[in-house]
Amino acid sequence: MSFNDNPQLDPRALKATSVKAEDPAAPSEEPPSLKITSASADPKMFTLPWEQPLSTWPKDILVNLPRGISRHIVRFVRVGDEVYAMKEITRNVAEREYELLRQLQKLNLPTVQPIAVVTGRHDENGEPLEAILVTKHLRFSLPYRALFARTLRPDTAERLIDALAVLMVRLHLAGFYWGDVSLSNVLFLKDADAFSAFLVDAETGDLQVELTQGQREYDIDLARTNIIGELMDLSSGELLQPDVDEIEVGNRLVDRYHSLWSALTDTDKFNPSEMWKIEKRVNRLNELGFDVDELEVTTTEDGKRVLVRPRVVDAGYANRKLLRLTGLDVQENQARRLLNDLDAYRASTWRDGEDLEVVATDWMREVFEPTVRMIPPEYRSQIDPAQFFHEVLDHRWYMAEKAGHDVPMADAVQSYVAEILPKQMMDAKTVDDLNAEADSGVIDDEATYDDAPAHPDDDDDYNPEFDQDAAVWSH
């Protein structure tokens, strides 16, 4: 569905792409031959087996990464040095989603990066195939189900919800109505002790100048229902800690969303003698990870009250600070952790009077880089360097507490790599199991579900031959 085109949309979004999803009432002809509209210039894109249904693509070009639940066929494919996620959907939906993702990217919102729309596909017999939307696989990210497939901290569900609430607020502030919020439609990146959430599925979304309260409330209510459903599913599969109350976690999303929304948009009222409260408000937003780009300060007519309201806020306060100092582009909480370590380094080397930029360069060379260089090659595709650094710092703290004295960084790294890291990695069988589960929700690809009854769990009397789907609707 498409909301009214409005000329007041952010110009960055208006100029995001040449792809315009067509009016479904007046679609142009399907391209007669393969057409790839791509944001990447890699010629290897043209050599992929587009003439085959995605579910039958050869294994040697696929990458075995965990996928989320989807109604459509999704596969990860290696193209040159990159891994791309491919989703087989109708042309109109593919073009619309590509266009929306491009717009959201231009607005610096956390979404997967759209790479291409592939239309005009035909099989060897000339029969048309559905379009494919190509996005870049978000490195080190995981779908929520993969996070629960490993033993994790008991508060994992809550930390995911907090990340989703931040994502929703950021999208809503930018005028994006999602229409299908769920854990399944998000990818998570570890972000120090928390998570960062990225939007992966924008099929039902729409970008507008401003959302109505009804749209926001609908997204929140749908998110709550879907999250509870997803957690109940994990619980049925005995993947959730038994003491987690699914409904309570779902309600947490609603509370978190509202408190964040209110921190970012409410108007503060105070006396002119309390101007320090402006600084307090800005500091509070910085703590939440937001920069205040514009603050509106007005006074009441009698001049007795001051009204303060943030007008433009940007996420990524610590991220930008670290990026400016070190060139490292990491998640918000990781950035905060790294900045703290940088501060500690500055204090421990008695350089408080020196420019932070200079100290940061030395910290990079002497602390950060030597640490992350110690990640064994076999783990480099699975753990983000900044997260590794954060976890080593945590590990060192525990080691020091146990030993009763400071532990050198190199010792902490060695111990972490030997004892902790292997437990965090996912083996191929776990990934296969997750992907088989994910495929059991696909509704539009015969190749997926025709295979299913060959490995029935407890459904041994099921025979697809006797599935009289066609006759169901005749009565």
Place this chain on the structure above:
Amino acid sequence: MAEVIFDHVTRIYPGNDKPSVDDLNLDIKDGEFLVLVGPSGCGKSTTLRMLAGLEEVNKGRILIGGKDVTTMQPKDRDIAMVFQNYALYPHMTVADNMGFALKIAGTPKEEIRKRVEKAAEILDLTEFLDRKPKALSGGQRQRVAMGRAIVREPKVFLMDEPLSNLDAKLRVQTRTQIAALQRQLGVTTLYVTHDQTEALTMGDRIAVIKLGILQQVGAPTELYDRPANVFVAGFIGSPSMNINTHPVVNGKAQIGADTMELPKEALDKLTPEDNNEIIVGFRPEDASLAGPDDTNAFSLKVVNVEDLGSDGYIYGNIVTDDSVAAEQVSMMSDQNKLTTIRVNPRVLPKVGDVVKIKVNPAKMHLFAPSTELRIN
């Protein structure tokens, strides 16, 4: 069970001068399947979203089951946006997949089981209730998703182009399923589509909307047989109606050298603003080949013919003056502005022939050019 009423409802988007929906008055009867159809940007989705509570109403009121919901939050309206993207949960049984939303709402267990079993019966999923989605076919999985909406037993179902993200094969199949399901459930339904075929095949009644203004509401046959204006005439029906403007001379439509008789009651309704012209519409099946001496017929130069076995179609240009007029006015026709006639495929003329066509006078649709409203 609930009737839905749009009472003088207007929606103007911020920054726009013109309303996207303008003074809409529409009743959807209890249990009725109403299809709202129109071209892109006509306001049909805005109408649905106002009922859902996603868009604000600037003027007027919306009532569900007699209750004013105009300013109510979406979740309090007891409506269901149906199976747009429902996910299936792999570890849950079919019964749990269908019923978990009721569990969240605190519905007692026995009540959940009762409603799930009822929905499963309608969807023919009874024997699969204790299975997991993995053991289901694609069609069954789709029906489990439908079940999730059904068990809520909402007052109103809302469907916004629900078939648009399905491939062509699934689309036709699902169209039939939705219509059959709604009839069995008897839940008041507002269905939005741009596709007039979907509208004709699914709705109890159809509401046609254009540029935010309701054009006509009626049963599919009413809209097909007696379109209220030129827009509805051209929009409903495939292949679409032939619609042309002709001068009126001596009480007849002048078509080149030929004339076609017009009923007096229609001519009486023409006004000076119509400049002695009339819009004549007829459906391809309401005209036929005439003899060369037939006086009440016009000439058509054949450009293309199609033999479909059961039917034949002639596509041509109406001959005006001595030549084929290139500037022939043809509104809202999707056949490349060619006039389309359905004929017996055994007597198809050849391309390049000039044939005489007569129109069944009882099936003629006449409109005043100044207002584009029906006058017969």
